[in-house]
Amino acid sequence: MLQHYLSAADLSHTAAETLLQRAQELKAEWRNGSHRPGSNGELPLQGKTLALVFEKPSLRTRVAFEAGMVQLGGHGSYLSANDIDMGGRESIPDVARNLSRWIQVIAARVFKHATVETLARYATVPVINALSDREHPCQALADMLTLQEQHGKLSGLRLAFVGDGNNVCHSLLLLGARLGVNVAVACPPDYRPNPEILELAERYAAEHGATMTVTASPAEAVDSADAVYTDVWASMGQEHEAARRRLIFQPYQVNSTLMALAKPDALVMHCLPVHRGEEITADVIEGSQSVVFEQAENRLHVQKALILTLLNL
Ligand code: CP
Ligand code: NVA
Numbered sequence: 001m002l003q004h005y006l007s008a009a010d011l012s013h014t015a016a017e018t019l020l021q022r023a024q025e026l027k028a029e030w031r032n033g034s035h036r037p038g039s040n041g042e043l044p045l046q047g048k049t050l051a052l053v054f055e056k057p058s059l060r061t062r063v064a065f066e067a068g069m070v071q072l073g074g075h076g077s078y079l080s081a082n083d084i085d086m087g088g089r090e091s092i093p094d095v096a097r098n099l100s101r102w103i104q105v106i107a108a109r110v111f112k113h114a115t116v117e118t119l120a121r122y123a124t125v126p127v128i129n130a131l132s133d134r135e136h137p138c139q140a141l142a143d144m145l146t147l148q149e150q151h152g153k154l155s156g157l158r159l160a161f162v163g164d165g166n167n168v169c170h171s172l173l174l175l176g177a178r179l180g181v182n183v184a185v186a187c188p189p190d191y192r193p194n195p196e197i198l199e200l201a202e203r204y205a206a207e208h209g210a211t212m213t214v215t216a217s218p219a220e221a222v223d224s225a226d227a228v229y230t231d232v233w234a235s236m237g238q239e240h241e242a243a244r245r246r247l248i249f250q251p252y253q254v255n256s257t258l259m260a261l262a263k264p265d266a267l268v269m270h271c272l273p274v275h276r277g278e279e280i281t282a283d284v285i286e287g288s289q290s291v292v293f294e295q296a297e298n299r300l301h302v303q304k305a306l307i308l309t310l311l312n313l
Pocket of ligand 1: 058
């Protein structure tokens with residue numbers, strides 16, 4: 001049973017496969033306009049509320065959660081840093097214990113990963129990591145669903161991640177490893193993924209016949225890749241480092257020269273928002289191999305599946 005979803009590592013191989021299967025079914029229902037009511041004629045989340053506790057801005061995560069709740073018969077309650085000032089006006093344990101008395105699930109987007117862990121420790125309802133400085137596990141679910149849809153499988157694929165060894169990279173390593181995807185990361189030496197996360201991913205990968213590699217060479221990572229993924233060079237909270245990072249990461253730009261080294265049908269992936277002309281050129285992100293809006297759409301389907309799973313529905 002999945003109690004919280006704080007890290008992509010919280011899903012076993014089977015749990016991840018089941019969740020993706022469920023997301024696919026929800027997507028098919030959504031596409032043909034049917035929402036399946038339960039035996040009592042009610043939608044599954046009738047009367048249920050998801051609290052969205054967000055310390056940072058969001059388009060995709062917030063709207064996918066709010067729309068997903070409405071589509072399943074429930075409701076989302078958005079609480080920005082200005083509303084509750086978690087850790088300032090009210091302690092994190094108190095926020096968790098108050099919310100647990102009114103609502104059924106908490107999704108939190110935070111600066112420090114420890115904040116989602118504290119919320120989970122004190123909440124009596126499931127807590128979802130909607131992005132922390134360490135991981136972005138909801139994004140990785142949408143990315144795996146997209147890869148599976150586009151390539152018809154996951155196991156044995158080669159996913160190259162080019163750029164910062166950041167939260168998005170960490171969750172891709174962990175979930176990719178669980179699902180047998182070979183993940184090849186190319187990053188500047190000082191921006192490698194967290195060694196503990198890499199070690200964990202390597203352990204999972206070994207169980208599923210996959211490999212996790214980290215190199216300083218984008219060409220090496222992208223060689224024969226089935227998908228090439230990148231993310232911004234300065235994440236939320238690192239804006240003050242943006243100018244320095246632009247210089248360091250310049251050789252890691254995903255452009256047509258780099259894409260020529262991947263398989264001819266390689267997918268172009270990005271979690272968005274994008275800085276065109278920095279981590280990826282406009283022609284590549286707008287090109288026919290780009291699936292960035294499929295990834296964005298799939299946030300809706302995987303997050304609905306995740307909430308249903310956490311509520312044992
Ligand atoms: N990809 C993603 O999480 O987007 P938002 O920051 O807009 O939620
Ligand atoms: N790495 C980025 C992802 C945004 C969705 C950030 O944390 O800002």
